[in-house]
Amino acid sequence: MDKLTVKVGLGSCGIAAGAQKVYHRLETFLQDHPGAFVLEKTNCIGMCYAEPLVHIEQKKHNLIYGRVTESKLEEIITFHLTGGKVVEDAVVYFEKSEAPENKYIQSQVKWALRNCGIINPEMIEEYEARGGYQAILKVKDWSSEQIINEILKSGLRGRGGGGFPTGIKWQLAAKQVNETKYVVCNADEGDPGAFMDRSILEGDPHGVIEGMIIAGKAIGATHGVIYCRAEYPLAIKRLKIAIDQAKAKNYLGTNIFGMEGFDFDLYIKEGAGAFVCGEETALLASIEGKRGMPNKRPPFPAEKGLWGFPTNINNVETYVNVPAIILAGAEKYAALGTEKAKGTKVFAVTGKIAKSGLVEVPMGTPISTVIYDICGGGANGKQIKAVQLGGPSGGCIPANLLDTIIDYDAIIETGAIMGSGGMVVMDETTCMVDVAKFFLTFTQSESCGKCTFCRVGTLRMLEILDRFTKGQGVIEDLDLLEDLAIEIKNNSLCGLGQSAPNPVLSTLRYFRDEYEAHIVEKRCPALQCTELIRYEVIADKCIGCTLCKRACPTQAIDGEVKKIHFIRQEDCIRCGACFQKCKSDAILRF
């Protein structure tokens, strides 16, 4: 029997799905059967739809079991770990087979996620075993210019959403003459449905640290700060472990890596979860202990950043790419992607999708490839209506435009933005007015309250949307809504305000008919807006079983046994209880 290693994915997603229990069970099993296999921890590999995941590494069977419930685990223990037989129906990935499930992983090109779900993030040795801390050694004798040139050559652009060329950003900071400079990592991932950065921090913290050290060397900074939201406790824990390990090896501190005069130290600042703190000027204010409120640029952080010193800010995914680019060479990275967008991009695909999880694909890949080929299309076979990109700042791309390639400019043309990588899939059961309302509710409550338009204007927009979903809208509201949207975009200090109306504008652009249906016909085509739904009994189908009558909380249904029932609309509160109870499909929802 060849050597058997069992790894359990213990990222936040795995833990939430019960991976901890799986790990404990395997531990106890191992106590009883010492040496049966090597048990290891790893992080999420990205197949979130199939958590908990158990990786089996064996020469013969390199595979991943997914959706490992307690009973399934017992099967795996009995048949595979003891008996050496693969439990076929639990396999979600089998390296050597042609299983259709494999596509999910095999279609991906992993740069940023190269170590995630592979290594144990709490062991620096495992990172080093996969080329970790080699990139910094490679650039040991490089000049600042050389490093920056390499990054420039790679074409890497800010992965946080802005897409600003990383090399140019570094150049700007490097140019500043100042003894004190800072490198800041923006780990304040806040878009609803986005978890790329969390996975990277949990799965490959050293990758981020190494990226920051290289940035520090490139711009001449001696201190780095990772601004991480406190809602990511596991990421913070692993970062702390990683920093301690790096310090112990003198990868952080003074004269690091034996480089005389190269000092670089790293701190973690926990953010309290204000979405706006992902905006770089607000982020800096927050690190300084002030209220997270954006400031006008210029001056840019590269000139006057943290505490007034030149500061380079990149996000997690940007930094983690850096060591990989250095090691592989910029050309290799730049070979991927389109003319203006190089390399790969990680997406967190969620919503009404068959397989939700993390996907890293080369730039230039059509969105449809991600949605249909990798993630298997709509959940429950339903038709996809749109894909929302870029979170609350982004917009919706309708199904007929899903061949749009992943490229900053191409996406902007559709009215959405690349964003940090949140990809929310919507199908026919999604109400687009409700989607706009959802995102606007988020931005409204996350606005820092500074600028008038963002503070009050978004509230007024939200109120209008709310009226629409309740059937109280009038057609003039649509003009008011657009007017507000345009002015808010036009009159806000930071990205949050400037992009807050995007979800409304892009849904208006592609789904105006849905809005009009809400306003004019007082109807929600997706049947999501409670107050616009009506229920009626289909006389032909009603068998008079009284189930619906008994279920109705407001006694709005009249009818006797074996007679056709009738819903009194004036008393109906549209809760849908009758619809769910009816066994004869005799309730019409419209």
Next chain:
Amino acid sequence: MSELINIKLNGTKLKVSPGETILNICLEQGYDIPHLCHDPKLKPFSSCFVCVVEIKGYKSHQPSCSTIVQEGMEIYTDTPEVRKSRKMALELMLSNHYADCLAPCTQTCPAGVDIQGYLSLTEKGLFQQAVELIKETNPLPAICGRVCVRPCEDKCRRQYTDDGSPVGIDYLKRFVSDFDLVSESPVTPKVKASTGKKVAIIGSGPAGLTAAYYLQIEGVQADIYEKAEGVGGWLRYGIPEYRLPNAIVDQEVANITKLGVQIFTEQELGGNLQYETLDQNYDAVFLAIGAQNGDLLGIGEKNAPNLVSGIDFLKKNALTNNDTDLSGKRVVVVGGGNTAMDCCRSARRCGSEDVIVLYRRTEADMPANPIEIHESKLEGVQYIFLAAPIDVYYDEQGNLTGLKCIKMKAEKVPGSRRSNIVPIEGSEFDLPCDLVLPATGQKIQYEVLDHINQYYPDQDLQLNKWKTLDADESTMQMNIPKIFAAGDAVTGPTNIIQAIAGGKTAAQYLTAFVLGLPFEIPKKPFISTKDSFTKQTKELYLNKFEYQPKNEMPVLESQKRDNFKEVELGYQSVEEVQNEVARCLECGCVAFYDCDLQKYSTEYEAVQTHYKGDYQVFERTTAHEKLELDNHKCILCGRCVRVCKEYSGNRVWEFFKRGSKTYISVNMENDMSESNCDACGLCVDTCPTGALTENFSFKILPAPYEKLPVIDPFGSEGFEADLLEYKGNIYGATARTGIVNHKGLINRDLFFGYSIFNKSRRIQTPMERVNGKLVPITTEKAIEKIKKQVRQVDNAENVILVSPEMTNEAMYMIQKWGRVGLQTNSIGSPYFIHRTDASNINKNDILPLQELEGSKQIFVLGGNLPLEHPVISHLVQNNRYFQKSEVTFITTEKNHPYSFRTDHTLEIKDIYYFIKAVCHYLVQNEKMFGIFVNGLAKDWNTYRDAILKYDYAQLLEKAGVDLSDVGHFAQTVIEIPETAFIFSEKNTDEKTMTELKNLMLLTEKQGKTYAGMMPLKPACNTQGLFDMGIYPDYGPGFRKIEGTYLELLKNHWHTTRLSTQFICPGKALETNLHNNLFVFGLDLIIDTPEMTDMIKKAGFICVQSLFENETTAIADLVLPMNFAIEIGGSYTSTFKVAQSFRAVKKSKIDWNDYQFYSELHQQFGIQSPKHYSEIFLEMISLLQPTCCSDTRHIFTIND
């Protein structure tokens, strides 16, 4: 200086300095860009977005307040898009501005009387000022105070509190008006010079009288033609005397004719007066003819002598001097309005025991004032509700014998407040009666119009659909341009206040018309109101205010009302008035006249309800003793948050929550009292709306204040400020940016302490003590008394003490009088106690104020800077905030609150020994600045030897510091050239100051840029004491009185004799037994208690003082005194900047200090000028540049 860059501003090419914001450039260039969150002294913030501009090539609008100009920028400040954005920004802010600009009462008054304003003045006891304010919009307050229908009170929110009744606005108006009417000099407006234009007014009712009043004020001759014998129209003939005595009408009319208005009675247009005459003699005609024809029942009735319209009945009764006799008769009054009330109550008074009011609706529907209904019932009037006459019975003579009536019922009309009234079939009943008075409506007398129309062959006066005159709504002009009209003739029968409003408007445009000026209809001011958000109801106010019962109007007992004596008696005491006015909830905003949000909202015609939606309601206001925050008015511009951070260093305010829930509160959401706020007032001063205000100790008075420029009379820094004046009183102070006050800061003592200027009980006249009591005497007598006293003692027994708060001019005059007139040199100020020779240091070597900005290290020595010298404390904090300079506080107190605003605190035992130890350390270790001390400084060797004699350990012990503290301190002082030392002279003795100076010499801080000492003097003109020679042996210019200077003085002062005996006042008081002590402007007993015993020994004490105090209580002679702002003069700041200021406020007393000093000089045979500007000239002729001896580089040896 970097090179200028090129920009294009609204198409004009400009060269501007780089680094400037667009807003600053625009303001400089005269483009009035609106801005709310911008304050030039604060770091740009950009939150309000009303200052946005368009920049070519930029995707979105940019806030101009924080956008720095770049080469080649093309900026547009006034495009339609920009204006649209600004307007939306304002409207969005307003949609969450649940607050009132004006009180609902003021907003409701048709004549726009500033009700909250006059209530506020009434509260302050300024009754005549209240009348003055009322008369700006209503010339008949005593009349209105009795009979106005008071729509204001309907809106008064006091009725929603637990008490349930509105503030007695009308009662209060009546009180102040009556007070004014009987006063010696009733309020009389200033009448402008005659324009030579004339207007004829037809009718002397309220509209006619009002128009006449305002026309006459504008210099337009107003002639009123009245048909009747008496003046007043309905005021006299419609309203019975028990409500409005004719005497009151006569008095108010007299106040109008006093201005030059002429009233010609018994002149009937179309009768004995021809329109042609008017047309020929007048530039315009104003028709205020009223609606004089009363309606009858309208059911086809015949004429009957006992069927009289209500108003005819009232008029006839008035004409016969209330002589109608109705005893034994049943009177039926038909109708439910105020005329019906007047009729029924008059009928009772005319002897009828059986008066019935017949009204077709319910009592609740009656339009009459509820008080009238209440009173009528008290007087025995009967009511039949829900019934209407349908026929009339007559006897053979044609007299009416009764009415046939029918009962009615109310039917609810959905969506309408009033119900529909329908007859109940078969419910007819008969109502026999002797007199029927229908009071249901009035019409114009069209005969007058016919008469005028005859004159114009081509056109007729236009009528509207209600058959009243169709005058233009805004101007009251008729279709015949020369004719204007207002009052009931236009509106139909309404009420007096409407007529007054119309008369006032007509007067305004009549004036423009006769002068040939264009009609300017003003932009409607933006008014925020809570009603835009939700109807104000009882539920919103209940139990939120202290219970204060209404002060009921005293009335004539109902048994005594068988006559036409006035029923309402008016408030009888000031106490009642004060209690009633205290019930006012002060709904209007104090910042109304000063609010930028309101100003821009008017300019951009913003509509509050455009973006109606959810809004924030705050249950509590954050307040402490001095200031108050009303979050409803906050626009979250953050100016308070920032000013507190950038200048006070306190961080009292902070933003809370996010999104639309964001609000400002006290940091950490503590209670205000738990915050470390020391009430510097900067946040209140910078607030662009009325959100942050002073926590007034009086009823707020929103008024169009006049700004009076002054030099801070409370601080020694010479900061410019403005006092806010209204009708002779000061209601606030605000910062004024100036040469000294270049940031625009204000001293808290002035900001919150201005009320002293309004204090009553000033000393009015000179007073002498007779039998232990002060009795007024004339100025001549007072001077005589002084002369007599002076003759009785030796020259040296005259002692003069002067307050450091007097002007230079006053000081100069006083010392000159002393030296020349009294031949004494015992002149001084208690300020000098314990610091006689310290003046040597104070004269020179002061770090100039403006250089503080460049200091990189600041030491604050002792005291409590934020309280003693707030503006300096602000500048220190600002420097710390922006320049990141290090501030160290050296104190002898443990846990001093100021410690928390500095970077380091050194708690020691003694500052003098600490400094001394540092000097010792420097000399001992030869760390002093050698070249300088060896080469340039005087007495260096002596000093070195002296300091080294000290035992270092002992110095440390006495200073209460460690060796390392001293070393560290010395090191940082040496290392950082830009080091400043700030201290208050009040807390610092002479030795400490001189030793500090030694330290300056040792470390070369003296006279270096951004470095050196900043000693701060306590009072506004302490420096003046030195400069003006309030000093025994130093004269004006601080020159020692000896040699050539002595001769110069003699020469200047035209005297041959000046005493050269120099005794300091303290010594004189101690040694002499029969002193004459002259005290100018000081309360010695309070200010310097240690002197109390000494001064009490004086034989004669003369005190000049503003108010009576403990020193005047022991004085033999008391003289009045002016505030400097009443007489003008100059102060010299602690930085030796002399600043002149003019007299800005009229003195409340009949007295002028300079005139008095001049008179005093004359009486003592001294030649002196009278006016402060001349005194100033004489004074500066003695201040020569060479006068200051150079003490710069001398070491002082302290024991």
